[in-house]
Amino acid sequence: MAVKLRSLLIIASILSCSGVASAHGPTPQKVDEKITIAAPPADVWKIVKDFGAIGSWHPLVTQAKVEGSGSDTTRTLTLKSGGTLVDSLDAIDDKAMEIDYRLQNQDFTALPVSSYSDAITVQPAAGGSEVEWISRLYRFDTGNEPPDDKNDEAAVKGSTDFIKAGLEGLKKKAEGK
């Protein structure tokens, strides 16, 4: 906890020094991707709900480290690109088969976004399950004149690619391929 607080303070001081505009402000963007998986919903949900297991199915995640517990759970993902994403867990709803979490850090190397809040849901579908991964996100540069690699389009593209790769990986894992 003390370590976490200290790292948050460091992040906060980096943000205030570098003059990065605070997250949010302009227009939130959305990503909505789905995939059909030939496995029972309960089996797929078991994989999805394991917050720290994403490294075992997302091809772009090389390592996932979980810290804390309950409503104070975070995971630090190391990506193939070398960037990191720190997610905090918001909710796991077994009945709705939905997991919710949001981004705590900003790392351009990982994703060109300043924040996101994501939800992954599993539903029964013909032939097995349908998994939907949705994201509400803000571009990396939330000022009014962002460069091309930090604008809304870049944020949506980066997130869509990350989510699509994740769903493909989840499908492979769940179908045992």
Place this chain on the structure above:
Amino acid sequence: MRARIHVAALMSAIATALRGAVAMASTQNVYVLSQDDGILSVIDTSTDEIAAKIAITGKPAAFTIDTASRRVFATLPDTGEIAVVDLDRRAVLSVLKVGGQPFGIASDKTGRLFVGDWSANRISIVDEKTGTIEATLSVGRAPAHLVATRDGSRVYVADRESNSVSVIDTKSLKILTEIPVGRAPFALALSTDEKQLAVANVQAATLSIVDTATLQVTSSAATRAMPYGVAITHDDSEILVSNQHGGTVSIFDVKTHASHAEIKVGRYPEGVAVLKNGRKAYVANWFSGSVSVLDLENKIEIKKIKCPEGPRMVLTGGADH
């Protein structure tokens, strides 16, 4: 024969006009602002259908209604502008250029707008006719939503990144105090008696209640994850909080601050508004592009109205509009 037809036609016209007048007197409109499509939708709450769509150029984020001038003022953060909408003509009258990243907005009922600048951490006081900035006030970081008292004497500001609420005396243009609340306050709602201010803290997942006499937090109940919108019923008995994660609206008892109902709505719900008769509430489902209509007596969703993309804020108009 001809005269009789005229009389019949006249009678029918009068009957239609009367029905119209009765409908106008009893119907309260709800206004929904869709950021992505740039549309202010007018929902007729007698039918719960969209009666009109007013196009606003750009990506409007937040708005306020001036009941006296019958105008809506909508902020355009990307272009540093405020669109002025005439509610009778249902059209944009003009665009005020204020600069910066205007987000939250409130009217002080004397022709002045209080407008938060998200990235400059200040409130601009703007003449609503000319767009002239008369003064600026420094507040906490990332001012989100603003709410004014009915007489316009006070404006409350949710300072999202400072985890506080700034209280502005609009006559002296002084900040009375900054009240510490939970992490990332975003939406605000005043009770009808204006004795309580409800604050939804997005990252803390709490609902702070501020006593407006002492300007102290009197309670901070836990909410579901990411509470993004808040409203208080007109009789001051219940507080509605929209939970962005999970897609629900929780209903809290004003006296006990305990949640006694949770209603499933659309995805990533944000703004909430309650009708003055207290029976229905309207919720903007940002991700789904819809508005949920809630029956507050039975605590159920009775309808989802498809609306333009990116709905974030909902307000109820006065009884006459």
